[in-house]
Structure formats: C-alpha cells, structure tokens
Amino acid sequence: MAIRRALISVSDKTGIVEFSRALAEQGVEIISTGGTFNLLQKEGVPVIGISDVTGFPEILDGRVKTLHPAVHSGLLAVRDSEEHQKAMQELGLDYIDLVVVNLYPFKETIAKPDVTYEDAIENIDIGGPTMLRSAAKNHAFVTVVVDAADYGGIIEEIKADGDTTLETRKRLAAKVFRHTAAYDSLISNYLSALQGDPLPETYTVTYEKVQDLRYGENPHQKAAFYKKPLAASGNITTAEQLHGKELSYNNINDANAALAILKEFTEPAVVAVKHMNPCGVGIGTDIHHAYQKAYEADPTSIFGGIVAANRTVGAETAELMGSIFLEIIIAPDFTPEALEILTKKKNIRLLKLGEFKAAEERNSEWLVTSVDGGMLVQESDVHNLNVEDLQVVTDRKPTEEELKQLLFGWKVVKHVKSNAILLAKDDMTVGVGAGQMNRVGAARIAVEQAGEKAKGAVLASDAFFPMGDTVELAAKAGITAIIQPGGSVKDEESIAAANAHGIAMVFTGVRHFKH
Structure with a gap:
C-alpha cells in the first residue's frame, strides 16, 4: 500500500510546514483543521479542510471537529477485510493512511503560576488523543506521528517505497500510546491534587527521559535518568552541566542526596557526600568558610566525593576545591575565575544549580520507591524543627x-x-x-x-x-x-x-x- 491521504492537526507547529510540503510533493492529499489548516494554506501547501471531509462544520469553539465517522472510519478500517471495504464503499468513505497530531499544551498550561482551573480544563485535548489512539490501534495499515523528530525518517521511507515499514508503524504506535498515557496521567494527577486526593485507588506517574546512562549502580545493570514533567528548578534534573563527562547513576543519586541536605540551610553551607551519606557538612560566614569546615569534618572521606554549596563558588574556594579529587561540585553558580580554575581538571563535573528553595520554604512532594511487584509512595520528609x-x-x-x-x-x-x-x-x-x-x-x-x-x-x-x-x-x-x-x-x-x-x-x- 502507499500513503495517499494524511490528516494533520498539530498544536506545536515546529517543522510541520516543511513536512507537509514534502508530503504534498509525494502526491499525498492533506486534510487539516483550524490553525494548522490556516498555516498550511498561508504557506502555499495544498490542503483540504476537515469540514470538506466530514460534511459538518467545526463547532463549539473547535471542541468538535474530528470526532466524526468520516474520520475514524478512515483510521480504523481494516484494509484487507472485505466487510470493511464494502462498508466504506457503500457509505462513500475513504481511508486515512497517515495521521500527524500533537496535543493541546496541557503541561505548559498548568505550569503557569497564574493558571486558572477553566484554562486548564480548556487545554485538555479530546479529538487529538482519540485520533492518535485510533490510528495507533490500526498501525498495521496506518502511520501515526506524534513527534516532530520522526518527520524526517518518515519522509525518507515514503520517498523510497511510498509507504512506511510495518516495523516503523509498530514503533510509532508504541510511542503514541506512551504519549497519550503520559498526557492522561498529567490530567488525572492535576485533577486529583485539586480534589485533595494525592493517593487515589490507582496511582499513575509519568516521567520524561533526560538521558540514557552508561550503566546503573554496577556495570552489568542497565539504567536511564528521567525527570518529572513539571519538575521545579533547583534540583539535579534541571541543573546545567558546565564541565566534565556525563553523570553516572551513582553520581545522580549522590548529588540528589547532597542537595537534600543543602536545602536544610539558608545560611552559607557546604555539603560533602559519599555513597548517599554526608561525610562533611559545614556552615559559615561565607561559602569559603563553610567549605573549609565541610572539608575539615572528614578530610579522608571527602576525597572522590560530591560537594554541594548554596552560594556562588568564587576563585578562592575553587582553589581549595581543586586541590583534591572531587567527582562533582554543585552550586547555584560559579564565577568566571572559579570556572577557569576548576575546568582545568578534566575529570571533575560542574553543575550549575540556579536558584532553589530551602527546606523551610519547600512543600512536601510524593516519593515513589519500587518494591518487588509494586511500589511505595510517601511524602518527602521536609519537617522543620x-x-x-x-x-x-x-x-x-x-x-x-x-x-x-x-x-x-x-x-x-x-x-x-x-x-x-x-x-x-x-x-x-x-x-x-x-x-x-x-x-x-x-x-x-x-x-x-x-x-x-x-x-x-x-x-x-x-x-x-x-x-x-x-x-x-x-x-x-x-x-x-x-x-x-x-x-x-x-x-x-x-x-x-x-x-x-x-x-x-x-x-x-x-x-x-x-x-
């Protein structure tokens, strides 16, 4: 089979004009909706409005436009079923071979500090996930795309064979169901939190991959690093790495432990950690003084450890830090002079944390711990004495x-x-x-x-x-x-x-x- 007909409706329009133009050049008929239709038409890409396919106008402020048999029959019809073929012919319906959809920006909406409940609800996509799920279910015949990063590969396959491979369609379908599951998880967690129900009868969490890791705690264990979709600033998932090789599984665990201790203090403080336990903690009149105390607390164990500071690291402190081997130094920032000193050390990792809240200013979060066959969920320990x-x-x-x-x-x-x-x-x-x-x-x-x-x-x-x-x-x-x-x-x-x-x-x- 060849891809003859595509339905494109995207909220994030990154790369969509170029992708659509490439499809049109391959003879693919493009159907679109709302803002995507207007953009493609403006850019001179041949496009058909969704109402021309359904015979029904977009109504209710765009809430209903693709929820129509002419759309979902074209997505769900089993192409090698004589019964389905006959039904499509009798009803004058046509197949849709390619679906390109990304969803209303619900995550970005609820991330706004002044978001209203009404705005959040309005940014729950209904038609988009429905089309994605229909197309992904029927991936034996339909190609479904939710990520702009896949546009290039799909165009190359269409140029080569007129269609995508079954293997590609399976991969994209799995990606779609991961995407819609994460989307629904954000919505359910948002609404549950508003109802004061953080521990409901089913507990669904979603995380976004930051990077694959070389290995886990030990070289024979596979591992990856993920972050919460709405992770606050001032933690290991949002820190900017300024220098050094990529973080390991153990680096990340230790760095997280160091930051948890550091956030207990508002005064200048430095924390040194080995194997997720503090080996030296000091507070002082300034960060240089605090580092001296953290070092003196245990000069032996700090060697090869992770050091976290809650003030900008300057040249004087950098000289001291650079005099021993440290795996990681974490700080809100580093002066240019400190960076010049520390980046001379090839094996040290430098993480710029940015601003963060001390424990007395932080809300409790829900921590998830895996157990064999299940998980435990509890509030983080932010109790202040x-x-x-x-x-x-x-x-x-x-x-x-x-x-x-x-x-x-x-x-x-x-x-x-x-x-x-x-x-x-x-x-x-x-x-x-x-x-x-x-x-x-x-x-x-x-x-x-x-x-x-x-x-x-x-x-x-x-x-x-x-x-x-x-x-x-x-x-x-x-x-x-x-x-x-x-x-x-x-x-x-x-x-x-x-x-x-x-x-x-x-x-x-x-x-x-x-x-």
Missing part, C-alpha cells in the same frame, strides 16, 4: 551554643541512613555513624571518626535510644548534649544516664528514619 518544639528532659538545659549545634546536627542526621548517629561541633559535622544494625554501633563509629573532636561535641540521633548504652558511650567520649526523638519505653534509663554525667538532653517528638 523549631526551638519551641524541643522538650528538655534532663536536669541541665543545653547552653545557647549547644542548642545551636543540636539544631544543626538534627538538620543533617535526618539525611543519614538509619540507624544514624551524628556528632556536631563548631557548625560542622565531626562524626557520622550511618546505616548500622543497632544504634550503639552507629554511635561507636561516629565517636571513633570524631576522635578528640568528640569532646565538647553534641550528638544527634534519628530515632530514640532503646536503652541507655548510647548515652554511656557519649559520656565517655565527652559529648555534652544530645538531641533525639524520645518515645522509648526506656526513656527514663537514658535520661538518668544523661543526668548522671551532666549531659543535657532534649526530645523532639519526631523521628527521621531513612532506609
């Missing part, structure tokens, strides 16, 4: 400086894999115990890492102490204050141990498990 929320449970209250360090430690420990213990001192982490099977084990690691820095430090725990042994260990290391959720049946044992050693302890009433 206020001083008023703290309950002092020991005889000694924390000093003003201890309180400052306790709140700093609490912001970071929520991002450490459970069981998690973190030591903080002088606006920096000095010891991190992550991902242990028991809490006292995590404390031992944190204390050992801190060494002499543990003396006078404070301790933060992501969950309550099941017994007083962690407090005893902290006392031996010279810890002066502890922050933990509380709520254990053995809270009194921990409180008594803290009182015995003169340690101030506060309860938050909030747990921060991270698995």
Whole structure:
C-alpha cells in the first residue's frame, strides 16, 4: 500500500510546514483543521479542510471537529477485510493512511503560576488523543506521528517505497500510546491534587527521559535518568552541566542526596557526600568558610566525593576545591575565575544549580520507591524543627551554643541512613555513624571518626535510644548534649544516664528514619 491521504492537526507547529510540503510533493492529499489548516494554506501547501471531509462544520469553539465517522472510519478500517471495504464503499468513505497530531499544551498550561482551573480544563485535548489512539490501534495499515523528530525518517521511507515499514508503524504506535498515557496521567494527577486526593485507588506517574546512562549502580545493570514533567528548578534534573563527562547513576543519586541536605540551610553551607551519606557538612560566614569546615569534618572521606554549596563558588574556594579529587561540585553558580580554575581538571563535573528553595520554604512532594511487584509512595520528609518544639528532659538545659549545634546536627542526621548517629561541633559535622544494625554501633563509629573532636561535641540521633548504652558511650567520649526523638519505653534509663554525667538532653517528638 502507499500513503495517499494524511490528516494533520498539530498544536506545536515546529517543522510541520516543511513536512507537509514534502508530503504534498509525494502526491499525498492533506486534510487539516483550524490553525494548522490556516498555516498550511498561508504557506502555499495544498490542503483540504476537515469540514470538506466530514460534511459538518467545526463547532463549539473547535471542541468538535474530528470526532466524526468520516474520520475514524478512515483510521480504523481494516484494509484487507472485505466487510470493511464494502462498508466504506457503500457509505462513500475513504481511508486515512497517515495521521500527524500533537496535543493541546496541557503541561505548559498548568505550569503557569497564574493558571486558572477553566484554562486548564480548556487545554485538555479530546479529538487529538482519540485520533492518535485510533490510528495507533490500526498501525498495521496506518502511520501515526506524534513527534516532530520522526518527520524526517518518515519522509525518507515514503520517498523510497511510498509507504512506511510495518516495523516503523509498530514503533510509532508504541510511542503514541506512551504519549497519550503520559498526557492522561498529567490530567488525572492535576485533577486529583485539586480534589485533595494525592493517593487515589490507582496511582499513575509519568516521567520524561533526560538521558540514557552508561550503566546503573554496577556495570552489568542497565539504567536511564528521567525527570518529572513539571519538575521545579533547583534540583539535579534541571541543573546545567558546565564541565566534565556525563553523570553516572551513582553520581545522580549522590548529588540528589547532597542537595537534600543543602536545602536544610539558608545560611552559607557546604555539603560533602559519599555513597548517599554526608561525610562533611559545614556552615559559615561565607561559602569559603563553610567549605573549609565541610572539608575539615572528614578530610579522608571527602576525597572522590560530591560537594554541594548554596552560594556562588568564587576563585578562592575553587582553589581549595581543586586541590583534591572531587567527582562533582554543585552550586547555584560559579564565577568566571572559579570556572577557569576548576575546568582545568578534566575529570571533575560542574553543575550549575540556579536558584532553589530551602527546606523551610519547600512543600512536601510524593516519593515513589519500587518494591518487588509494586511500589511505595510517601511524602518527602521536609519537617522543620523549631526551638519551641524541643522538650528538655534532663536536669541541665543545653547552653545557647549547644542548642545551636543540636539544631544543626538534627538538620543533617535526618539525611543519614538509619540507624544514624551524628556528632556536631563548631557548625560542622565531626562524626557520622550511618546505616548500622543497632544504634550503639552507629554511635561507636561516629565517636571513633570524631576522635578528640568528640569532646565538647553534641550528638544527634534519628530515632530514640532503646536503652541507655548510647548515652554511656557519649559520656565517655565527652559529648555534652544530645538531641533525639524520645518515645522509648526506656526513656527514663537514658535520661538518668544523661543526668548522671551532666549531659543535657532534649526530645523532639519526631523521628527521621531513612532506609
């Protein structure tokens, strides 16, 4: 068979004039609607209006124009069925061999900060998805195109053989159903959110591919990187890579973990991450000061790590960063002098983040985690702790400086894999115990890492102490204050141990498990 007749109706008109002209040059009759018809006619491309095919005018402000048997019979008729052929002939209907449609810009519409409900509803396409689905279902005979990137290849096939191959039609049909599924997902999620129903009876999500990755966590695992269609700025999916080779699966995971911690702070802060756990976090009077603290927190583990800063990186800080091997540096921006210094290092990746919101300004998002045979969905942990929320449970209250360090430690420990213990001192982490099977084990690691820095430090725990042994260990290391959720049946044992050693302890009433 040859492609004789095409129906073209597009919202995004990129490349459509050139494509339509190429079709016309191959003898293809073109049917079109509304704005697409006007554009093609203006550009001198031979075109027939949809009303000339249906015998019915476009009505209801264009809401009804292609929803007609003359259109869908031409798309759905099985060409090698004698019954279908007979019906088409008796009714005077003709086949449509090629459909080129892209949809009303619903995503772009709801992305507008001032979008109204009425405007969003009006930008839900009905006729477009219906034609796409009809044509894609009948891909044994009909070529269906939803992406301008496919125009060139289709024209080449038509020029060569007068038609597209079945393999091409299968590929394009699959692409269409992915496209309409994503489109419907955006609509359903938008309407569900408006109804206050974020966890409905069926949960459909859609993501757009950013890039294929060389591999996943390990070289034998395939992987790709996707982003949300309406991803906010200031995250790894929207960051601009200024230098270095492409990001790996592990790079992206680590960078995301670093940014999650960084967004806890409004003051100048730097976060260093290895294997999705912080190895050094510091805040300072400026970003140079903060980086020095993050580095001093653990000079060994930061090597080969990911560093994220919440202020522009200048030349002085770049010199320090460039003195060791770092996988990635992420910042809102880099001065020209800093870029000149850092781009001399071939293997470093530089990501320009742009502006982003700190945790206290951010709304919770829905996080999806795969499990075998299903998935878990939960709100992101953007809980902010206020001083008023703290309950002092020991005889000694924390000093003003201890309180400052306790709140700093609490912001970071929520991002450490459970069981998690973190030591903080002088606006920096000095010891991190992550991902242990028991809490006292995590404390031992944190204390050992801190060494002499543990003396006078404070301790933060992501969950309550099941017994007083962690407090005893902290006392031996010279810890002066502890922050933990509380709520254990053995809270009194921990409180008594803290009182015995003169340690101030506060309860938050909030747990921060991270698995």
